[in-house]
């Protein structure tokens with residue numbers, strides 16, 4: 001990431017807070033902490049943080065040339081981070097950097113070139129041309145949302161299981177009776193690659209329309225090598241041809257396949273699946289990013305989980321797994337020990353597990369839709385935040401939790417997990433990007449990052465969370481690498497407050 005060079009970045013919080021990726025304080029142009037204390041400028045209150053506007057005299061030469069996109073004059077431009085933080089935790093997650101009356105430029109390479117006060121940007125880019133200019137007066141601009149946990153490649157409808165659950169059946173009762181993941185595995189094995197790709201593409205488009213611009217996508221409904229590879233090829237194809245960003249996860253240990261014991265399945269994964277993935281990575285055919293295991297009573301125990309995750313790590317995959325969902329398994333402690341990037345669910349995590357995750361900087365990916373649909377006890381988001389865990393969010397889109405919408409996920413996190421709206425947005429942007437190892441390029445609106453953005457038709461960004469299910473009317477544009485990939489004509493004429 002280049003350091004800011006235009007001297008217009010706003011400040012947030014105190015120097016020394018948060019975790020910077022090394023945009024040095026005192027660098028020319030000034031990330032937060034390097035602005036001279038006597039610099040002229042306006043202070044604008046936002047969530048308790050002063051936002052400083054530097055005077056034009058500190059600006060470098062005007063920027064000429066051609067650029068991809070200019071977003072002009074947004075009522076609020078929610079940077080989330082302004083100092084190159086890798087993640088936001090503790091109180092940093094509760095106070096986000098927001099600019100008022102601000103503009104933003106994305107270059108032809110799809111990266112953010114400038115962000116700052118509208119008048120400053122106007123002057124600086126007065127000689128420039130843009131492929132597209134969007135007037136954002138009265139609107140808010142946010143970073144593209146990051147969905148840190150989804151299972152979007154599958155066949156077979158499980159709506160009947162929703163009815164069974166409403167009638168009192170538990171998730172594990174359905175699973176043990178051969179339904180749940182087993183049902184989906186049966187149908188996914190039978191489906192052609194083309195069928196899987198077509199439904200997956202449609203699901204990704206729906207995710208994009210709810211503001212997600214980077215999503216984690218798991219395999220895990222094959223369980224045998226053939227179908228796991230089929231799923232991963234489908235994900236790889238979408239990586240190449242879709243606008244939405246994808247972090248792919250091999251989840252061959254999502255369930256113990258029928259006819260095998262957990263020990264046999266573990267051996268098969270370690271001896272056959274992972275070597276094949278290593279080979280395909282070398283030939284460039286399939287490049288998987290993460291490894292996942294469903295560490296749960298009656299699925300994979302702690303020892304099998306350890307063996308699989310370690311073997312995945314040994315071939316260069318990031319550890320990112322399901323843990324402590326229905327029973328306390330000591331998954332969090334294991335993840336911390338193995339250097340996991342992230343652990344999802346955590347409804348049953350112990351206090352020691354929370355502390356271990358905080359120390360290891362292992363992100364907790366909380367999944368409010370699952371806890372809600374299965375009427376589970378809620379994960380202890382407040383305790384995690386207090387202890388310094390990096391809290392992220394995911395939709396967990398899958399046939400059990402059929403929800404694409406990160407705005408709804410944030411709303412549920414606020415109401416059911418007692419997170420503030422700032423904490424929820426941090427969890428659905430920079431912290432979710434961290435959980436995928438991508439916070440150097442995604443998760444905030446900062447110079448050098450990918451120009452992934454959401455524009456909402458409201459003058460307060462919090463409406464994206466507050467209006468439960470209202471995102472369809474609120475989101476007017478979704479932008480990836482500075483290119484408009486979704487435009488909602490309807491919402492221009494709607495009253496959105």
Ligand SMILES: N=CN[C@@H](CCC(=O)O)C(=O)O
Nearest residue numbers: 180181294370396398399400
């Ligand atoms: N808990 C394990 N896996 C999924 C559910 C998968 C399914 O039921 O198909 C989850 O994260 O919620």
Ligand SMILES: [Zn+2]
Nearest residue numbers: 149151322396
């Ligand atoms: Zn899951």
